[in-house]
Amino acid sequence: xxxxxxxxxxxxxxxPAHSEVAFTVRHAGISKVRGTFGEVDxxxxxxxxxxxxxxxxxxxxxxxxxxxxxxxxxxRSADFFDVEQHPTMTFRSTAVAFDGEEGTITGxxxxxxxxxxxxxxxxxxxxVVDAFGVTRAGFSxxxxxxxxxxxxxxxxxxxxxxxxxxxKVTITLDVAFTxxxxxxxETVEGQDAITADA
Numbered sequence: 001x002x003x004x005x006x007x008x009x010x011x012x013x014x015x016p017a018h019s020e021v022a023f024t025v026r027h028a029g030i031s032k033v034r035g036t037f038g039e040v041d042x043x044x045x046x047x048x049x050x051x052x053x054x055x056x057x058x059x060x061x062x063x064x065x066x067x068x069x070x071x072x073x074x075x076r077s078a079d080f081f082d083v084e085q086h087p088t089m090t091f092r093s094t095a096v097a098f099d100g101e102e103g104t105i106t107g108x109x110x111x112x113x114x115x116x117x118x119x120x121x122x123x124x125x126x127x128v129v130d131a132f133g134v135t136r137a138g139f140s141x142x143x144x145x146x147x148x149x150x151x152x153x154x155x156x157x158x159x160x161x162x163x164x165x166x167x168k169v170t171i172t173l174d175v176a177f178t179x180x181x182x183x184x185x186e187t188v189e190g191q192d193a194i195t196a197d198a
Contacts, residue, residue, distance in 0.1 A: 002100050006127040007046045007137060010180030014042040015136065019175040021059060025147075026166035035075075039063035044177050051096050055105060059089040080152055086112040098124065105141065111150040118143045120173070127179075135179035144170045 022036045039060035047053045062083045066072055076083045093107040094117075105120040125138035146167050147153075 002098070002124075003126050004050050004098060004101070004124055007050065008135075008179055009046050009048045012044040012046060012137065012177035012180060014040075014044070015176040015178055016040060018136075020173070021057075021175075022172050024170045024172070026168070033066055033071075035064055035066035035072075037061070037063050038065055042175065042177075050098060053093075053096050055091070055093040055096075055107070057091045061087055061089055082112060091118075098122075101126075109145070112152065114150045116145070116149050118145060136176055137179070138176045139173070141173040141175075142170065144168055 019040065019042075020036055021040050022034060024032050024034045027033045037059045040057065040063075042055065042057040045054045061081045062076055064072055064075055064081070066075065075081060078085075090110045091107050093105050095104075095106040097104050097106075101124040103122050103124070105122050107118060107120070108115050109118045120141040120143045122139055122141040125140060127135060127137045129135050147169050148167050
């Protein structure tokens with residue numbers, strides 16, 4: 001039986017302290033540059049059946065970190081993300097399909113006001129109760145996009161041939177969520193009803 005059945009229906013809270021959204025792009029054809037985004041927000045609404053669940057996410061593009069300040073500044077500029085005009089990248093799921101712990105989340109990815117359909121190859125990493133009694137769920141996902149599809153075309157030719165930055169970009173997600181909490185208002189109303197009946 002899939003561990004997905006351990007996901008309680010409801011709104012799960014994104015845990016940014018234990019999550020990462022990253023990307024990898026090939027540089028000069030011989031190495032890879034990896035970057036992360038420090039400011040991410042996501043909403044996971046788990047449904048029954050799980051295929052009716054939804055995921056949305058917003059990434060603040062200025063929070064990019066490639067471990068090089070000059071490169072980060074260039075990527076934030078109009079040559080790439082143009083963060084002053086296009087501060088966010090967003091994702092909205094349109095379909096969820098799982099077979100066991102592996103599945104595909106299809107959705108609309110928007111970068112620089114250009115929206116494309118992407119498929120996230122997704123792995124469900126399980127549900128645990130941590131040392132503090134908090135129920136957590138984790139997912140890993142990956143997709144590869146063409147940056148040209150989103151109007152990000154800057155490049156530089158090299159003397160020996162080829163270009164400086166690859167068109168293909170791999171996006172990876174390792175994300176965690178905490179289980180829904182009881183609605184305080186509902187709890188109070190329920191307690192009032194019990195008291196009244198007594």
